[in-house]
Amino acid sequence: MDTSDTNHSKDLSDCRILIVDDDRLNIRILSGMLKAEGYQLESAASGEEALEKYPKFSPDLVLLDVMMPGINGFETCRQLNETYAADCAPIIFITAKNESDDVVEGFSAGGIDYLPKPFQPGEVVVRVRTHLKSRLLDEQQKALVEQLSKANSAKNRFLGMAAHDLRNPLAGIRGLSEFLLDKDLGELSTDQEDLVNNILTASQSMLQLVNELLDMATIESGELKIDRKDTDLIELISKSIYFAKMNADKKGTRIDFNPQTESSHMSVDPDKIKQVVDNLLSNAIKYSPPKSVVSVEFTTSECEHTISVKDQGPGIPEGERDKLFKDFGRLSVQPTGGEKSTGLGLAICRKIVEAHGATVSAQNLPDLGCEFKVTFPLQT
C-alpha cells in the first residue's frame, strides 16, 4: 500500500500564518519575529480583508487583533469558525493589554490563545510554535485515521470476496461427498469410505470457517442487516433442532425440547436468529461428552421471550468468561469429538442478538455444564 502521502508530512517551517492587524507597525514586528522561523506569512489590515484572504492563503494559524475598524477580531473569529468549522486554523488573539474581559470573550469567540502587547519575542515564537505543532499533529492523526479506516474496509471487502468465492466450491465438495457416502451410487470399500469421510469432515470445517469469516466481514463493515419478519420462535427452534440432531446422533447425544407455551411469535430476522440457535446447539453438542443430554427451553413472560440451551459439558472455565463472546475468543475447553472451532461463532451470535435489541448470556450450572440464554425484550 502506498504510504508516501502521509510520510511526506508537512514541516513546521512550511506552515502559513495570517497576521491580521490594522496597525502596520504590529504586523512588521510580528513578521520580523516569525520570518526568522521560516514561516510563510501573509497580512491583512482588517477583519474583512482577513475573511477574504483566508481561503486563498489557507493558513495553519491566524494571529488576530481585537480592536480594528469594521468588524472587530471577535466577530472575524466567529465568522471564520462558522465558515470552516473543524477545519478552521487555530486563532490567537492579539490583545492590547492583558485585559481579562478581552481574553475571556476571545476564548468564547473560538480563539485558542492570546498574545499580549507589547510583544515579547521569546513568548511569541514559542506560543506560535506550540500551536502549530499541535495543529500538525492533529492533521497527521486525521490523515492516519482516514488511511487506517480505508485499509480496514479494503480488508473487509477482500475477506468478504475471498470467503464468498470459496463458499460454493466447498458446499459442492461437502454435498457431493455426502452423496458418495449414501452409497446410492454404489458401494464403497472401507478404505474408500474412510477417505470420503475425511474429505467430508475437512470440507465441513472449512465451510464453517469461511462462513464465520464472511459473517465477521459483514458485521465489521457495518453491513449486518436485520430483516424482521413475524416468526414463530418455537417452530424456528424445532427446525434448528431437527438439523442439529444429525450431529448429535453421531455422538449419541439427545436433544430435549418441550416448550410449555403457545405464544412464541415475534418479529425477528428468522435466518439470523436460526443461525444463533444453530450455533448454540452446535456448541452444546460439541462440548458435551458423548451420550449426554442437551436441553432446550423456550419460556415467555410478560416482558420477554427467552431461549435457553443447557449442556452437560465442562462449563466455562474460571476467569475465561469475558473471552466467551469476543472475536477469536477460544477458551481452554476442547470439543469432545474432535470438532473444530474458530472462536468466532459466539462473537457473531452476540452481534446478531444485539442488533435485535436482545441479549445473550452464559452461566455455569451448579452441578454440570452451562446454560446459554438469549433474551428478547417484548416491545410495548
Add this chain to the structure above:
Amino acid sequence: MTFNGTILLVDDEAHIRKLVGLIAKQLGEPTILEAANGAEALETYERERPDLVLLDISMPVMDGLETLKRLHVLDPDANVIMLTSMANRQSVDEAVNHGALNYLRKDMPREEIREALAETLVDLIEPEE
C-alpha cells in the same frame, strides 16, 4: 411428495448443478437438464419447456435476474426458483418481485436444500390437481 417432472438447472459451476441435481433426484425421478449460462438456459427452455427452472443469481455474461426477465418474456408462466450463495436479500427480493417463486441457498446443508425445494414443489403440484 414425489416429483417426476423436468427440471432445468442453470449455474455456471458444474459441481453445483451436479449437487442440486442429486438433491432433486431424492424427491422423485425428475428429468434433469443443465445449462451453464443464461443464453443456454433460454435456448434449452424454449426447446424443452421444463416444469421448473433452478436459476443461479450470479453468473457471468447474463446474470440470473436478466435471465429470469427473459424467461418470463418467453413464457409468462415459467416456474423459477433462484439459487443464491448467500442471503443476498436485495437481489433475492428483486428476483421475487420479477416473478421468482422462491430462493434456495446452495451453501446450506443438502437436507435443508431438499426441504425447501420440496416445500416449493408441493405448492407447484397441488394447484393443478
